[in-house]
Amino acid sequence: MNIEHLLYDYLLTTGMPIASAKYLNMIVLVIALLVSALLVDFIIRKIIVQLFTQFAAKTETNFDNLLVQNKAPRNIAHIIPLIIVLELVPYVFVDFKYFENIAQKGLQVFTIILILWVARSLLNTLKDYFKTLPRLNDKPIDSYIQVFMIFAWVIGILSAFAIITGIEFIKFITTIGAASAVIILIFKDIILGFVASIQVSINDMVRIGDWITFEKYGADGDVSEINLSTVKVQNFDKTITTIPTYALISDSFKNWRGMENSDGRRIKRALSIKLDSIHYLSKDELDKLKKIHIISNYLETRQADIDNFNTKNNINKEVLLNGRNLTNIGVFRKYIETYVETHSGINKDMVIMVRQLATEAKGIPIEIYAFSSDKRWKNYEYIMADIFDHIIAAVPHFNLEVFELPSNSSFRDAQK
Known part of the structure; x- marks a missing residue:
């Protein structure tokens, strides 16, 4: 008595028709096979992944850790249940060769997919591992891996079609090759879109x-x-x-x-200062600027250092150009930097810089480079506007002028 016919023989004894008994026997065997395969897959996957994780934790190399991260052991664990199912399919469909043929083809296609999963896991592991090597971390490893995977997927898809159609792989490739020119011409946009969508997805x-x-x-x-x-x-x-x-x-x-x-949204905007408004600070101007709270300590310390240098080197300060001096644009730049650093809307853990750019026809740009802590568009624009509102209004206090092209009122004023 065959094991695969146990239920069938029992159903016959109950008086069930032969055809119905065969179909019911097959359905029960299919369900039993699927449940058994899933159970075996779950157990083997847990065992292999657990063993591999423990092994990776004990080794010094990070290659095995990368294998775990890229799910290589998990994918490899599916092989054993697949082999078991392939061996048992003939017994399940012993009375239905047509269904057996369909199941065999389906399992063969799944085998190809599983091989591609394993290959992808291994290639991604190699990619991540190579990136950790100093002599390879600047090489286009991603591109090489993508080329391998594209070839693997093409071969896998063609193999799956050959299995489904029942045509030998070589004959299938030959047929596809003869029709490829026409296919590419007709479906050019679809093929380009398909390849692009794969690359967009893979590269995120x-x-x-x-x-x-x-x-x-x-x-x-x-x-x-x-x-x-x-x-x-x-x-x-x-x-x-x-x-x-x-x-x-x-x-x-x-x-x-x-x-x-990220933790902030970049602010990168400049203010152009007229060249003829830049000059060295006189003592009266310096005393006036010392009343500005956020730079008063800076000016005291900086001016003391400058005076000490000039005195030590016997600099003749009857001419302001001699020795070291503070300029109104330099103090203004320090003021902006201090103001931005203390602004509540700026992320203090990211880069904060106020720099002078190259001189242009429109003057000297003073650029603020910082990051707002609030990345929402409306709030970001408010923070940036609030900073520049204050800075533009502060320009005259340093005897500087913002560059702007002449307007109609400028010409009217000139004619008076």
Whole structure:
């Protein structure tokens, strides 16, 4: 008596028709096989992952740790249940060769997918490991791994189609090769979009909800949809821009996700100072500026150092140019820096810098480089405006002038 026919033989004794007994026998065996496979897979996966994790914790190299992180042991653990199922399928479908053929093909396709999963885990492990090596961390490892994976997926997909259609792999490749020129011509955009979508997904270039700026297509807003051929962006003016998916890998665009995930949003804006308003500070001007609270200590200390230097080196201060001196633009730059450092809307743990840029036709730009602690657009603009409102109003206190092109009122004033 065959084990696979135990239920079948019992059902016959109850008077059930032969056909019904065979189908019910097959269904019960399929359910038993699936439950057993899942149970074995769960147990083996737990054992292998646990053993491998313990082994990785005891070794000095981080390669085995990377294997665990990339789920290589987890994927390898699926192999044993798969082998068991492949061996038992003929017994489950002993009376139904048609269903057995379908199941065998399905399992063979799953075997190909599992091999690709294992290969991906191993290649990602190698990629992460190579990046930890000093002599390889500046090499395009990601590109090499992607090329290997693309070839692997192409071969895997072609192998799966060959199995499903029942055509030998070589003949299938030959047939595809003959028709490839026509296929590429007709489905060029779809193929480009498909390849681009894979690369976008693998490289995690864009996600739904990301804020991107794509000047070529006039896009500046949140990604609302990503599909095979297009990416839809809802701009901040509520219009929709549609971008070809392959443009994301062929052209340059800006993704603001890094800023949104960081601790601050960058402020990088300059104020141009007229050149003819820059001069050395006289004693009267210096005494006046010392009344400004946030730079009074700086001016006392700095001026004392300068006076000490000039006295020690017998500098003739009848000419202001001689020796060391404070300038109104230098003190103004220090004032801005101190003000920004103490502003409540600025992240103090990130870079804060006030720098003088190269002289231009419009004067000398004094640039603020800092990060607001609030990244929300409206609040960010408020913080930046609040800082520059104060700074622009403070300019005259240092006997400086902001550069601006002449207006109609300037010409009227000149004619009076």
